[in-house]
Amino acid sequence: MTSTQPENLPEISPAEWEVMRIVWTLNGAQTHELISSLQEKMDWTESTIKTLIRRLQQKGYLERQGTQRPYVYQATITEQAGINQQTDALFANLCAMHVGPTLIRLVKNNTLSQQDLTELSQLIATKQATAPAVVACDCLADCQVENQGECHE
Amino acid sequence: MTSTQPENLPEISPAEWEVMRIVWTLNGAQTHELISSLQEKMDWTESTIKTLIRRLQQKGYLERQGTQRPYVYQATITEQAGINQQTDALFANLCAMHVGPTLIRLVKNNTLSQQDLTELSQLIATKQATAPAVVACDCLADCQVENQGECHE
DNA sequence: GAGTTAAGTTTACAATTGTAGACTTATTTT
DNA sequence: AAAATAAGTCTACAATTGTAAACTTAACTC
Structure with a gap:
């Protein structure tokens, strides 16, 4: 198996993954977009979503664009790279x-x-x-x- | 996607997964077999391995055979069922x-x-x-x- | 049957994750 | 500019997981 850890970022947790999906799909998103999209699907409070965004920034998977306040969060890896990371982690142990x-x-x-x-x-x-x-x-x-x-x- | 949660057992964690692999491969195993096999691969103490065995029992993935002391631990689901559980959990979120x-x-x-x-x-x-x-x-x-x-x- | 060893149980503790309230700081609206 | 709102930060806390020491009990050995 080819290993695909982009750099050596810590892994994306399941809850965090849901946030990344939206960012990838929308090609970058603002907090309110993430909140409204995610609340259609998950039973999460705003606060929980903000925490997930923050952790993804800390882990290096999201970064903010611009300096003006309604920041746009962008993914630092492509969706396919993220998926490869997840699938490789799984298949490496089968x-x-x-x-x-x-x-x-x-x-x-x-x-x-x-x-x-x-x-x-x-x-x-x-x-x-x-x-x-x-x-x-x-x-x-x-x-x-x-x-x-x-x-x- | 077809969902494959055998019953509704909690998920098998990555470390626990390593234990299950040995049990599946050997078709049941005793503690000392698990310890020696796993220590060839993982840098774990005996104690850690015993904890993983116990948690797998609690979660319902391992059960003991017999009543005499060198128990044989057997898996309650097949390896393919375990793999399906893992892969389905992943693919459901792609x-x-x-x-x-x-x-x-x-x-x-x-x-x-x-x-x-x-x-x-x-x-x-x-x-x-x-x-x-x-x-x-x-x-x-x-x-x-x-x-x-x-x-x- | 006393001692040794292997097996099993109890307890523990730090890191990560899921979940979220409270507070602060910008931005927008009137 | 004051009020309202949205965005962002800080703090928190329980559950799960990785990791392991210590203690207890059963089994094997001499």
Whole structure:
């Protein structure tokens, strides 16, 4: 797996993530926009949202534009970079043997565009040339050596 | 997305996840196995590992087998169910528009077996019949209605 | 069966996160 | 300019998580 920690910023927590989504979607947002958008979805007070904005600034994911008071908060990383950070953190801790079935399941359960599917399909064709017959479990340090991928039995 | 919260157990934390991986891999494990396996990988004391075992029991993810003292701890959910829980929790909070690129990236960066690729490829073929031209962003409640998927510009 | 060791339990404490009130400082409105 | 409002800062507090010491109990060894 390729690791994607942009710099070494601390991670974005779930609640903070909701704030980032709005900022990304609106391409920057003011406090009142964040408050109204988020309150449609989450049962949060203004105060809670302000705290999340502040923490995201402290963590380095949001920064203010301009010097005049209704500041616009902008994201310091792209949405895709943020998503990569989250997914990589998760996949780095999954048993290699289970990654395939997991990706299959995700493809199955999510709506993908025609173009996504076309790209995927080409990618898969490419990978088939060099793919191994099986992917061994990598959960235990000594699994490969001792069991030749036969743990999980 | 299909939601996969087995019952309504609280989530497995990252540190706890490492314990579960070993239990799943060994199909149940005793304390000393957990301690030795985990200490090869993580810089944890015995005590820390015992705490994680206990919390996993409390959360309902581990249970003890037998009544005699070297208990064997068994997982109450399968590894794939655990993985589904984690991935679903993550994907439920990603912008729908970014799911495609994200899955493409994951397929690109991970090793999949021949069989995984074949399954994926069939699945994709099936999906192509009904896939939409584009997947709109769903980050804002009113995004669909107002912007017809034209947020994120 | 006394001592050693492994297992299990109790308690603890700091960091992070979710949640939010209260207070201060600008900005806008009349 | 005074009042009202919005924005921003400070402080707080409970829950969860990472981390671990200390203590108790059962099991194994000689």
